[in-house]
Amino acid sequence: MNPLVQIIAIILLAKVLGELVERFGFPSLIGEVAAGIVLGPAILNLVSPNEFIEFFADIGIIVLLFMSGAQLNMKTFAKSEKAGLVTGLAGVAFPSAFGVAAGYLVGLDLYECIFLGIALAVTSIGISVRTLVDLRQLKSDIGMIIVAAAVVDDVIGVILLGILTTLASGIGGFGTIALTLVIIAVFFILILTLGKKIILWSFESSRSARTHEMPYSVAILIALGTAVIAQEAGLHYAIGAFLAGLILGDSIRSDRLLYDSLADFAFGFFTAVFFASIGLYFSFSSDSPSIPFIILLVVVAFAGKIAGGYIGSIWFLRDRARSLIVGLGLSPRGEISLVVSKVALASGLISATLFSSVTVMVIISIFLTPILMSRGFNRLHSRDGPPA
Amino acid sequence: MNPLVQIIAIILLAKVLGELVERFGFPSLIGEVAAGIVLGPAILNLVSPNEFIEFFADIGIIVLLFMSGAQLNMKTFAKSEKAGLVTGLAGVAFPSAFGVAAGYLVGLDLYECIFLGIALAVTSIGISVRTLVDLRQLKSDIGMIIVAAAVVDDVIGVILLGILTTLASGIGGFGTIALTLVIIAVFFILILTLGKKIILWSFESSRSARTHEMPYSVAILIALGTAVIAQEAGLHYAIGAFLAGLILGDSIRSDRLLYDSLADFAFGFFTAVFFASIGLYFSFSSDSPSIPFIILLVVVAFAGKIAGGYIGSIWFLRDRARSLIVGLGLSPRGEISLVVSKVALASGLISATLFSSVTVMVIISIFLTPILMSRGFNRLHSRDGPPA
Numbered sequence: 001m002n003p004l005v006q007i008i009a010i011i012l013l014a015k016v017l018g019e020l021v022e023r024f025g026f027p028s029l030i031g032e033v034a035a036g037i038v039l040g041p042a043i044l045n046l047v048s049p050n051e052f053i054e055f056f057a058d059i060g061i062i063v064l065l066f067m068s069g070a071q072l073n074m075k076t077f078a079k080s081e082k083a084g085l086v087t088g089l090a091g092v093a094f095p096s097a098f099g100v101a102a103g104y105l106v107g108l109d110l111y112e113c114i115f116l117g118i119a120l121a122v123t124s125i126g127i128s129v130r131t132l133v134d135l136r137q138l139k140s141d142i143g144m145i146i147v148a149a150a151v152v153d154d155v156i157g158v159i160l161l162g163i164l165t166t167l168a169s170g171i172g173g174f175g176t177i178a179l180t181l182v183i184i185a186v187f188f189i190l191i192l193t194l195g196k197k198i199i200l201w202s203f204e205s206s207r208s209a210r211t212h213e214m215p216y217s218v219a220i221l222i223a224l225g226t227a228v229i230a231q232e233a234g235l236h237y238a239i240g241a242f243l244a245g246l247i248l249g250d251s252i253r254s255d256r257l258l259y260d261s262l263a264d265f266a267f268g269f270f271t272a273v274f275f276a277s278i279g280l281y282f283s284f285s286s287d288s289p290s291i292p293f294i295i296l297l298v299v300v301a302f303a304g305k306i307a308g309g310y311i312g313s314i315w316f317l318r319d320r321a322r323s324l325i326v327g328l329g330l331s332p333r334g335e336i337s338l339v340v341s342k343v344a345l346a347s348g349l350i351s352a353t354l355f356s357s358v359t360v361m362v363i364i365s366i367f368l369t370p371i372l373m374s375r376g377f378n379r380l381h382s383r384d385g386p387p388a
Numbered sequence: 389m390n391p392l393v394q395i396i397a398i399i400l401l402a403k404v405l406g407e408l409v410e411r412f413g414f415p416s417l418i419g420e421v422a423a424g425i426v427l428g429p430a431i432l433n434l435v436s437p438n439e440f441i442e443f444f445a446d447i448g449i450i451v452l453l454f455m456s457g458a459q460l461n462m463k464t465f466a467k468s469e470k471a472g473l474v475t476g477l478a479g480v481a482f483p484s485a486f487g488v489a490a491g492y493l494v495g496l497d498l499y500e501c502i503f504l505g506i507a508l509a510v511t512s513i514g515i516s517v518r519t520l521v522d523l524r525q526l527k528s529d530i531g532m533i534i535v536a537a538a539v540v541d542d543v544i545g546v547i548l549l550g551i552l553t554t555l556a557s558g559i560g561g562f563g564t565i566a567l568t569l570v571i572i573a574v575f576f577i578l579i580l581t582l583g584k585k586i587i588l589w590s591f592e593s594s595r596s597a598r599t600h601e602m603p604y605s606v607a608i609l610i611a612l613g614t615a616v617i618a619q620e621a622g623l624h625y626a627i628g629a630f631l632a633g634l635i636l637g638d639s640i641r642s643d644r645l646l647y648d649s650l651a652d653f654a655f656g657f658f659t660a661v662f663f664a665s666i667g668l669y670f671s672f673s674s675d676s677p678s679i680p681f682i683i684l685l686v687v688v689a690f691a692g693k694i695a696g697g698y699i700g701s702i703w704f705l706r707d708r709a710r711s712l713i714v715g716l717g718l719s720p721r722g723e724i725s726l727v728v729s730k731v732a733l734a735s736g737l738i739s740a741t742l743f744s745s746v747t748v749m750v751i752i753s754i755f756l757t758p759i760l761m762s763r764g765f766n767r768l769h770s771r772d773g774p775p776a
Contacts, residue, residue: 002616003443004439004443004446004447004612004615004616007612007617008609008612008613009635011605011608011609012609015599015602015605015606015609018598018599019598019602020599022599023598028599051440052439052440052443055391055392055440058392059392067721114749206478208406210407210410210411211403211406211407211410211416211655213651213652213656214403214407214656216652216656216657217399217403217657217660218403219655220399220656220657221396221400221403223397224392224395224396225396227392228390228392228393228396257645257648260645260649261648261649261652261653263601264601264604264649264653265649265652265653265657267599267601268601268604268608269604269605269608269653272605
């Protein structure tokens, strides 16, 4: 199929299923992921993952995180910094430990146990943020802790991926990992000092341009540019775009027309491709993994993040129900777990069955989290009254 | 270079040069084309044409024509139908005849003369429309005749391309060309009857959706979908999107927020890639063509369209100055002349020198037309007073 027809089919089905799911009271991202599963190799096999779709999906996750950053006030968000750090660390430690233990329990070898620990460690920041956006909870105290923890989580994920690559290839070692850490630190420092000045200056300059779409173009260019820089520093695209969104948030929110137009650009076009592309990568493999093992993985995945999220945030939120939702919000796994699994499979660290089991766990966590979070917030609101 | 970095570089330089050109009082598309020449093989060689850029450029021309259609009122535009038909026909006949004559004059062989006639025949609808948009003249009587004539022109161009392919390959013949004509007729009839109903129904349905970006997504999907159907029918992408825009125009214009957001999507992101991509395809070839011959070509290209546009529209506009501007507006050549030249070169119909000469003529017409039109409208306004 011609790539343009593929993109049309993906966005069309994603929007239709997203709308359907939303009418049943659940976040629309579930329908978008389902669209990918339906069109992809798993069911109809009309669209296979390809570089055009990946390119659109990359832009989708970038603008999603950019617009999520832009919805937040930087100073308010900075207050969640400490809570996010503690929650992020606990939210990685628990599922990793649980993963290693589960592997040991079912008799996997040492490398496979370490792999499971790493594959379970990292939250999908895209799914978490999108669920919060769909539920209109991004700006709540719970939402901001989840986002801050997911950012921390991603940084730890990069380090863990470095460890895995070292294990898998023998190349690298702890010198390389230390260097990775230094580069990440430099990235954060530069973007929050010099980068911030450049970003604000370019955006403000764009307002005096003659061509009336200029601030729109410049905002998108900043999102894409910072994403590329983050990736060069070894981080996920999304982290750079999120920071740029935070930096530009006040300026963009003060111009309602611009804000709406950028939100349309993100949610009305590109992000649907990102979520559908997750579904495209899913296939019902012939090495069918055992169902009890998958159930064990899903339980461990949720129990680990819920325990970590709860323990990390309870001191800050001082409310059990809210801290449980933080844990839930960190539970979806996504791109990074899939990348980790691919690296491990390709280097022979793990079996094809273990690989398939992890991908099934990822899909289940993607469908289950938004449903559970939507229920969690409903209960919270029926307890405390509707949100402000 | 990573494709995302290429897209960033293209849009950034296109917007900067576009702004610069606009500050000097000329349409910004000139700067966007220049950005492609600067970044591409002709000068810096940082970006070469590739499938990602082509994909974005295709979406760019589609949304440009869609939004141009949406700016017009269908009933008012339909009044330009007859004038457009006559002007389109005359606007093809004159430059073709002049092209054949010029070829004969400098001693080209028969096939090369026919090639020149075809390569000079077709207006670049993208450049014409964008110039009118930049000059805010799309909705004027002059603008609507130019657009209507450019649509007619494109249909004739498809037929001429069929003739050229028949000449080049010996396959096809007049049976195939008749079939092409029937398919085009069926396309126009279907899209203006059944297609119109489906388009209006889907857009109206999208308004009652829960997800607030739905009308935006549906409008873009309709633009892309009709473009693909037009291409399947053998026409340029742009014709389908333009008709869809005309059909949806009233609905989109009545929702100012949606209209602005779609205009941003088109002019703030994708169309810049389209115009820059034209510049990317340009290279200063080693088979340097003779300058007098290029001057002859440019003169013939402009004289042909100005004569045809003038004679075709004078009966309707009854104003010499206005009819001259119609002719000028039809003068830019673009994608189709380049495609025709590539087909002819690949099949050995023409020499590499003739090929290079035509591409230089195309670039000159792209830079010269907006400058001349801007002057033309300025004179008109200083004669008649400012436009309504």
